[in-house]
Amino acid sequence: MTNSSPPAGRSQWPALAAAGVTVVLWASAFVSIRSAGDAYSPGALALGRLLAGSLALGCVLLIRREGLPPRAAWPGIAVSGLLWFGVYMVVLNWGEQQVDAGTAAMVVNIGPILIALLGARLLGEALPPRLLAGMAVSFAGAVTVGLSMSGRGGASTLGVLLCLLAAVGYAAGVVGQKPALAHASALQVTTFGCLVGTVACLPFAGQLIDQAGRAPMSATLNMVYLGVFPTALAFTTWAYALARTTAGRMGATTYAVPALVVLMSWLALDEVPGLLTLAGGALCLAGVAVSRSRSRKGPGAGSAAEVSDQQQGPDQGRGQQRGPSPRQRPVKPGS
Numbered sequence: 406m407t408n409s410s411p412p413a414g415r416s417q418w419p420a421l422a423a424a425g426v427t428v429v430l431w432a433s434a435f436v437s438i439r440s441a442g443d444a445y446s447p448g449a450l451a452l453g454r455l456l457a458g459s460l461a462l463g464c465v466l467l468i469r470r471e472g473l474p475p476r477a478a479w480p481g482i483a484v485s486g487l488l489w490f491g492v493y494m495v496v497l498n499w500g501e502q503q504v505d506a507g508t509a510a511m512v513v514n515i516g517p518i519l520i521a522l523l524g525a526r527l528l529g530e531a532l533p534p535r536l537l538a539g540m541a542v543s544f545a546g547a548v549t550v551g552l553s554m555s556g557r558g559g560a561s562t563l564g565v566l567l568c569l570l571a572a573v574g575y576a577a578g579v580v581g582q583k584p585a586l587a588h589a590s591a592l593q594v595t596t597f598g599c600l601v602g603t604v605a606c607l608p609f610a611g612q613l614i615d616q617a618g619r620a621p622m623s624a625t626l627n628m629v630y631l632g633v634f635p636t637a638l639a640f641t642t643w644a645y646a647l648a649r650t651t652a653g654r655m656g657a658t659t660y661a662v663p664a665l666v667v668l669m670s671w672l673a674l675d676e677v678p679g680l681l682t683l684a685g686g687a688l689c690l691a692g693v694a695v696s697r698s699r700s701r702k703g704p705g706a707g708s709a710a711e712v713s714d715q716q717q718g719p720d721q722g723r724g725q726q727r728g729p730s731p732r733q734r735p736v737k738p739g740s
Contacts, residue, residue: 420649423642424658432665434635437627438498444624447498448609449616453625455490455603457632462596462641474589474597481585482594486601489578490640495606497571503564511551512568514544514663519576520656527580530651539696543660546688550663553681576656582644583652591644599636657696664689 441450466472474482501509518540524530585594617625647655664686 417649420646423646424655427639427643427646428659428661429665430635430639431659432662432669434631434639435666436669437631437635438501441624441627441631442498442501444620445616445628446609446612447502448495448606449613450498450628450631451491451494452603452606452609452613453617453628454494454631454636455599455606457629458636458640459596459599459603459632461633461637462592462599465637466592466596469592471590471593474585474593478585478587478589478594479597481581481583482589482597483601484581485578485585485594486598487578487605488574488581490599490602490636491605493571493574493578494602495609496567496574500564500567500571503561503567509551509564509568511548512565513572513575514547514551514660515569516572516575517656517659518544519572520579521653523576523580524583524652524656528583528652530653532653535698536653536657536696539692539694539698540657540660541692542695543657543689543692546685546690546692547660547663549685549688550667550682551685553679553685579647579652579656583647586644586648591641591648595637595641595644599640654696658693660689660696661693 438450445453497509497513500512504512521530521532521536521540525532582594582598643655646658667682667686
């Protein structure tokens with residue numbers, strides 16, 4: 406019997422490319438936040454960013470005529486929209502005003518570990534040894550980068566708690582988003598998740614209007630950039646890739662962000678990194694490579710997670726649910 410499906414390695418390239426776009430744009434966001442964060446308060450910056458993202462995503466959704474997501478996708482959309490688009494963005498902006506960038510990076514990078522643990526507990530995902538080993542290496546790299554960038558006395562208890570809350574919101578939002586992608590497209594899940602986050606941040610509308618009138622044009626343009634690219638585009642490519650792999654593997658991929666931030670700060674802000682920072686960035690990238698690698702066993706000997714990744718077909722996440730198969734069954738958030 407002939408197998409007409411494409412080779413697993415070739416079929417994963419679009420998802421890997423989408424994940425690459427996501428981490429590059431999320432890394433660029435740190436440079437833009439530095440400018441916008443000086444003129445806008447945490448809530449106002451989050452709302453302005455989400456408004457720009459919602460407008461861009463809404464236009465694309467209308468052009469593609471995708472319409473509303475199915476009812477089954479809404480629980481996951483609501484969870485990701487409230488916790489990831491809403492809570493995460495506000496408390497991270499607030500936390501980074503209380504602690505230095507290095508401390509924030511160390512605390513927030515607990516998020517991918519929480520994603521893997523929650524994915525195993527709530528989604529039934531496996532935890533392959535390579536994934537765990539890669540995350541350990543990457544987390545060590547993130548801590549190294551954070552220590553090299555941390556200023557003395559720059560951390561407060563409130564700031565650390567806010568960054569920890571951001572990590573929890575990020576992890577819970579990703580795990581909540583994963584089941585929604587079995588019923589709706591990446592564009593639908595991202596668009597309506599962004600809208601949910603926008604509604605949650607509407608109490609900051611007064612601050613946004615007041616501060617927009619006094620903010621320099623460069624800060625406002627950076628806020629719009631954050632909404633269109635690191636939010637609208639990057640969250641959509643993230644959802645596309647997440648629909649085709651496990652939440653744990655996608656979470657591990659984001660450990661490339663600290664290394665890219667170091668490189669971008671070097672190129673764009675002329676901030677020359679030290680040897681410790683470069684070593685930490687190299688560890689982050691090495692850990693991502695390990696976590697994304699696959700065992701070189703013979704056919705049929707892969708782990709359960711690897712088999713699950715390869716079975717994700719091109720229709721996954723396009724709103725064309727065809728019922729559970731013997732090997733896969735839909736899992737609702739919180740189950």
